[in-house]
Amino acid sequence: MTAADAPSDLTVRLGLEPGARAIILNADDLGMCRAANRAIVPLLAAGHLDSTTVMVPCPWAPDALASAAADPTLDVGVHLVLTSEWTRYRWRPLTGVGTSLVDDAGYFPADVPTVETRARDEDVAAELAAQLDAALAAGVDVSHLDNHMGSVYGLATGRSFLPQVLELAAARRLPFRLPRSVEGLDVVGGDVGDPAAQQKLLDDATSAADALGVVILDRLWTHPFELAGEGTADAEDYATVKAGFLDLLRSTRPGVTEIFLHPMIDDAELADTVDYAAPKRGYERRLLADPDVAATIAAEGIVRVGWRDLRAVQRGER
Template identity: 30%
Template sequence: MRQSFLLLILLISFGVKAQNSELTYAEKLGYPKGKKVLIVHVDDVGMSYESNQGAIKAIKEGVATSLSVMMPCGWVPGFVHYLKENPETDAGLHLTMTSEWKDYRWGPLAGKNQVKGMVDSEGAMWRGVADVVKNASPDEVEKEIRAQLDRARTMGFTPTHLDSHMGTLFATPEFLQRYLKVGMEEKIPVMFPGGHNSVVQVQEKIIADQLAMTQMVGKQLWDAGLPVLDDLENSSYGWKGPESGDKSEKALQKYKTQKYIEAIKNIKPGLTMVIMHCTIHSEIFPKISDSFPTREGDFLAMIDPELRKYIEKEGIILTTWREAMQRRQKVK
């Protein structure tokens, strides 16, 4: 969500200044002072069989703790059937306003006639965020958000949180406001970095006034009774692979594990969501996307004993959106 998030910060203005707090949101939720508290989060569940299995195994066999589901996609039923058998899984909605791949595509759940500005010449959602911004109205975006939430509930899936595929809902202040609105109205936590944002400041190169705006949104969410992230680590999709060019699973796993360790070292105390995309290896997934090496690498890192060993050695706390919301409900 990097470019779109930066655009948001440059444009958004809620008319008031954020109030700095010495406490992190993690501390406000009752986590120990000075601790790094991570939601290790897998995006793009429901997109494919490989994505489902990668996310499930990353949580069951690895250190991942949370995931989110792309409700317009073809493998959603397969995952929801799993979820009903494993209701403890921390599963949110990866609110999907784009359909980016060439040969594998999906359309809006609200229906073409209801959200005409969200549909391209193939009857699918636009491939890129810029096209959604150009053609779709905030009303259409909100209709699609609610349609995706409605499908989840119809299937018996109660999401633990909301977040945004490709950062589309961070692309304009108007889209963001609809995203926040639905989360606050429905009392569903929303992914938004509204705390000290130490990593976000570096990755997005934001300045003090822009940081204050993100913190204001964080305060708005907190006051609405929702937990808030102190920070967001969202760089893993750009980690392409070993510089040596070694494409073996062993080399890819070692490379990705080390990259995650380096990223976690740079995270400051507080509640931080670490984003990734996990898929298992197959002959089919490369036909969907050429991103399979980085996605397979994420999966291999999550199940690497070396990453678990590092997390335990450093005393890092792993948590979920469900637990964060439960803690928020206890805070007056």
């Protein structure tokens, strides 16, 4: 185990045993579409999820924000958005289309390298603050910040927007989904290139977060976004996806690890919204409510925590 792989003292700060294996089960993309809202809110309310994050610029965000504001027990953060990746369903910045944050059609760019290459620092800072302010204005007790498609991490070209995010998180006294270890980042922002170089990037970022008092994670994991063999006779079935997820849970190590998923209703709306992996998102909805998931977590002695717990640590409320 390298120094970067070793857990921080976060479990102790949470009041857990030093060697505790703690996880946060998080659903990304609340508000992206109706299929997301209809899956995530009930899962969160039923305790199958620990938290979720809302994509404020998306068309179904008002519905998601209303649900979050109506139930203050829900642990809801803001999924900071700088990209709009689907072909037929897209969204624009809250700060308007006259900035460096849009493509030729006036939407957020579809890919992360375009954002890292073209976006101006001041435009990014203004947009991210606007997204957080909109959630707060809607009455949401925002628990934390994270990021859609890894567009602020600098994993594509090396140019990150972490200074803007960490400044915002520190000013609003919110934790941020930044892992200390590069392990797992290939599923966050695509090919991470040289792991040593990317770990150096994370080391610098985590030092900055620590200096600002922003609470961050030890690790950030998920399983593949795609459904292997989709559209063929050999496509993964639910049992295969479930087996892989249970293995992922069993491999959790000491420290605090967020495991993020994208549960949605696999219906006609979702099929028309996303370009791929609609069945996988339906499987993830089913997976989170599967009794075998809860049983595996219990059998492994894994502790579930939420982002409000981490926020309480940051704010000195523990």
